[in-house]
Amino acid sequence: MSYNKFSATQLFDGYNFLPTGTVLITSVKGEIIDTVASEDAGDDVQHLKGILSPGFINCHCHLELSHLKNTIPQQTGLVNFLQHVMSNIAASNEEKLAAMQSAENELYKTGIVAVGDICNTADTIPIKQHSKIHWHNFIEVSGFVETGAQKRLKEIKKIADQFSILNFKFSTVPHAPYSVSKKLFELLNTLPNNNLISIHNQESEEESKLYKNKTGIFLELYKNFGIDISKFNSSGKTSLQTWLPYFTNNQRIIAVHNTFISKEDLTFTKSYIENRTSNIAFCLCPNANLYIENNLPPIDLLVKNNCTIVLGTDSLASNHQLNMLEEIKTIQQYYPKIELQTLLQWATSNGAAALQMKEKLGSFEKGKKPGLVLIEKNLKESKRIL
Numbered sequence: 001m002s003y004n005k006f007s008a009t010q011l012f013d014g015y016n017f018l019p020t021g022t023v024l025i026t027s028v029k030g031e032i033i034d035t036v037a038s039e040d041a042g043d044d045v046q047h048l049k050g051i052l053s054p055g056f057i058n059c060h061c062h063l064e065l066s067h068l069k070n071t072i073p074q075q076t077g078l079v080n081f082l083q084h085v086m087s088n089i090a091a092s093n094e095e096k097l098a099a100m101q102s103a104e105n106e107l108y109k110t111g112i113v114a115v116g117d118i119c120n121t122a123d124t125i126p127i128k129q130h131s132k133i134h135w136h137n138f139i140e141v142s143g144f145v146e147t148g149a150q151k152r153l154k155e156i157k158k159i160a161d162q163f164s165i166l167n168f169k170f171s172t173v174p175h176a177p178y179s180v181s182k183k184l185f186e187l188l189n190t191l192p193n194n195n196l197i198s199i200h201n202q203e204s205e206e207e208s209k210l211y212k213n214k215t216g217i218f219l220e221l222y223k224n225f226g227i228d229i230s231k232f233n234s235s236g237k238t239s240l241q242t243w244l245p246y247f248t249n250n251q252r253i254i255a256v257h258n259t260f261i262s263k264e265d266l267t268f269t270k271s272y273i274e275n276r277t278s279n280i281a282f283c284l285c286p287n288a289n290l291y292i293e294n295n296l297p298p299i300d301l302l303v304k305n306n307c308t309i310v311l312g313t314d315s316l317a318s319n320h321q322l323n324m325l326e327e328i329k330t331i332q333q334y335y336p337k338i339e340l341q342t343l344l345q346w347a348t349s350n351g352a353a354a355l356q357m358k359e360k361l362g363s364f365e366k367g368k369k370p371g372l373v374l375i376e377k378n379l380k381e382s383k384r385i386l
């Protein structure tokens, strides 16, 4: 059996930077054999310039929206953004497929080995069938009118079945607090074999206005789309404090965006999950937040509260690229005190755990096959090398 041996300017193992000179040994196919000191590594060590890291885990993307790249105006707020996405900008099937294929290539080449991908349709299946990336498909359901909940779930099951029949990993998940009724949340809570939940959370300040006292710009959105919300009662609490208790079956939850999460929300979350085996990871997509709302989540507050943080790119409808390094750089720019080692951990081992893929991905531990990524030129570029 022959091996690959790599050393690099810096070697990051998914958790920490390893001592200078450490050599990573893998099989030819990229399975991790060991990390050893340089004096124990023998001959034929390839030296790489840059940071060598396990492959990135992108916990939030919408591959099916790739054709919307550069079509939606920036910084107009979430409600305007949603109206643009829902207006179904014309694209042929060929154009959609070409855009998704080019996005998948970008994900792969820049070092992303796994994606948590939101699916409202089965459009991405032809791309995923030929992809070397690991996918967890979040089949997303919405419906804010209580009486339509059963029907919505039935409709989305037809999409889920198309993933299921091909043995893709998937779970059925709520879109967002402002688009899912209490009844639909309750149905999702009891759906069998549906442990991994993703939800867009507190992406706009308007979401909490809706839940606290049934006011704000979402009321206009419902009116524009002819959605009757007369039966919706405000809870008097923030959206997070309202929807989280709907999940009572120890689900693993990825809350995405969290742009307007508060200290009280975090205290609430901590006490809610304390006595359960459920956990919650907070997924940050800073470039999408800047694109849509020109705002960023309180990342320092999440760090201070020891929250589990993971990263995502969101879609090309709200981002100029699907590149995890660009998300890392944006966080560094606005939160320079957060160490690179921490950011890389969010992008690798934390993401792998959140997507329930840590057996294989996220770190340089014996037996895993996490993909090798080289981050070059002072964080300018990343590329998959194995």
Ligand SMILES: [Zn+2]
Binding pocket: 060, 061, 062, 118, 200, 314, 315
């Ligand atoms: Zn999203």
